[in-house]
Amino acid sequence: MSVSVTNLTKIYGDQHALDGISFEAPAGQILGFLGPNGAGKTTTMKILTCYLSQSSGSASVFGHDVETDSLEVRKLVGYLPENNPLYKDMYVREYLTFAARANKLSNAKPRIEDLIEMTGLGRESHKLIGALSKGYRQRVGLAQAMLHDPKVLILDEPTSGLDPNQLAEIRTLIKTLGKEKTVIFSTHIMQEVQALCDRVIIIDRGRIVADDPIERLKQRLAGESSLLVSFDRAVDVNKLKQIKGVSRAVANPKAPDYRLYLASKADARAEVFRFAVDNQLVLLGLHKEDLSVEEVFRALTKS
Numbered sequence: 004m005s006v007s008v009t010n011l012t013k014i015y016g017d018q019h020a021l022d023g024i025s026f027e028a029p030a031g032q033i034l035g036f037l038g039p040n041g042a043g044k045t046t047t048m049k050i051l052t053c054y055l056s057q058s059s060g061s062a063s064v065f066g067h068d069v070e071t072d073s074l075e076v077r078k079l080v081g082y083l084p085e086n087n088p089l090y091k092d093m094y095v096r097e098y099l100t101f102a103a104r105a106n107k108l109s110n111a112k113p114r115i116e117d118l119i120e121m122t123g124l125g126r127e128s129h130k131l132i133g134a135l136s137k138g139y140r141q142r143v144g145l146a147q148a149m150l151h152d153p154k155v156l157i158l159d160e161p162t163s164g165l166d167p168n169q170l171a172e173i174r175t176l177i178k179t180l181g182k183e184k185t186v187i188f189s190t191h192i193m194q195e196v197q198a199l200c201d202r203v204i205i206i207d208r209g210r211i212v213a214d215d216p217i218e219r220l221k222q223r224l225a226g227e228s229s230l231l232v233s234f235d236r237a238v239d240v241n242k243l244k245q246i247k248g249v250s251r252a253v254a255n256p257k258a259p260d261y262r263l264y265l266a267s268k269a270d271a272r273a274e275v276f277r278f279a280v281d282n283q284l285v286l287l288g289l290h291k292e293d294l295s296v297e298e299v300f301r302a303l304t305k306s
Contacts, residue, residue: 005030005155005185006051011060013046013209020046022209023060028202030154033181035200035217036189039304043209044189045085048157051187052082064155081153085160085189087144091133095124095143098132099150106151118146123172137164145173149180156180158188162195174199193297203296207304220299229298230263232275233288242282247274260288 006028013021021043028034038044049055051062053073061068067075090098096115103111119128122142127135132143141164148156161177162170177199180186190196196203196217203220205213213220232243237259243252248271249263265271272289279286 004028005065006063006187008047008051008062009060011047011050011062012058013043013050013055014058019209021050021057021060024206024209024211025060026204026211026214028185028187030185031182032201033177033186033188033199035196035203036187036206037191037196037203037300038189038206042206042304044206045159047206048082048084048159048187048189051076052080052157053077054082078151079154081148081151081156083141083144083148083156083158083161085163087140089132089140089143089147092131094131095119095128095135098143099146102147103150108151111150114150114152115146118149121149121176122146123169138166138169141165142169142173145176153184155185155187158186160190161188162190162192193300196296205300205303212303213299217296220296228265228291230265230271230275231260231288231290231292232263232286233258233260234279235259235285235287238282238284243278246271246278249274 004027008027009025010023011021011025012019012023024047036044036047046055050057050069051064053069053076056070063069064076064079067079069076093101099115099118100111103115108114119125122145124139124142124146127139132140135143141161145158145161148158162173165173174195177186177188181201200217202216203213204211238261240252240254240261243249243261243263246263248265250266251264253262255261263271263275270291272291275289276286
């Protein structure tokens, strides 16, 4: 197993930033690490990359303990932190050359050129890092994280600040890297999770509340699907909740449209139709769909 975490705990005063979390990540897997702000995602990543020590528990990368064998762990891990620290007064190639020397890489020039092409930095590579947009600075940080060809990539909000075209390119790159490396990344973009991840861990208040393959994650809740309903006029959501098979109803403020969450796997469409007839409503739309990752995330992390 490339990454192994057992009962990992981090305490700040009276606060448990991490409260005994455990998980494993094999090679060739893209693991999405999700959670609200302050849930413990970044703390976990900093421990795995040896930037922070745990209060108790253990973590290892390819058998090397992050606490007792941190130098070996750092050789195996590439890390892009959320607040990407760069030397802004250096040129792109100059900075990557500096980072290669720090990693004691020999014959680094071909590797640097490959990474500049891989991350799409070509036309910006002649500039000072301080003159780059946030999106291109993210690319520089990603190139630096991959310089030593690590077996594990840990990326904290790697697509922050990218425009749609850059986003598509970096997603493709992460997907390609995930075929041979272990990639652990955090993001708040749920579409990104569905597009990239093989598996998702959701952490809330220092504890893991879900650890599932992406498809199984959607089935964790009792109500695993919902109905999108549209009427010709507004309806009291409290009345909609009384429909057999409906656990809760949410109104769309812009139109008389509603999402009805189902309390079980039963199909409630016939009941909705009867409700419309009994209340002399015109049913303009009725569509069943599975819960999205975003909806599951909200349900599992709400107070």
